[in-house]
Amino acid sequence: MLMATFGFCNSVPPTPPSASAADPHEPFFQGLKKIIHNKPYLILALCFGCGIALFSSLSTLFEQILCPQGYKDQMIGIYGALLIGTGVLGAAVAGAIVDKTKKFMETAKVCFAFAALASIFLSV
Incomplete structure (x- = not known):
């Protein structure tokens, strides 16, 4: 910590660690604009x-969605574990x-289609 703070070592190694590190990097905001x-x-x-939002909302609200339908807390926990496992x-x-x-692209489209169907079946 002291060496890094007070500059007892170089900030750049004598040789770049990889080929990509040898190239100059573009500024952060320029990359963000791209x-x-x-x-x-x-x-x-x-x-x-959207996929992450769907998973997060389902895993958070599983108990409130399924308890009024008559499911017990233990079964809801098992369903949550199955959601993550599958x-x-x-x-x-x-x-x-x-x-x-x-x-x-084809694999992503098929996976999203299955996720949409599973969400529809769950809501019905």
Whole structure:
């Protein structure tokens, strides 16, 4: 801590640690401006943001959604664990499929379609 605070060592190593570190980096706000104007990134961020919001809201409100339907707290806990477990299993399967086929968009669309169907069935 003292060496870093008082400058007893160089701030830059004598040789760059990787090829990407050898290139000068662009300023943060310039990169942020590029991201804001990148349409595929915005679509991807919106889709994954909605997926994370759906998961977070379901896991938070599971008890309030299912208790009035007559489910006990223990069963609701099991359903929450199944929600997380099937998500992990589905991510592992989707990751293996994408790794072999390199079809990122198609796999994401199929996964989102299944998530939408599961949400509809849960709400019904």
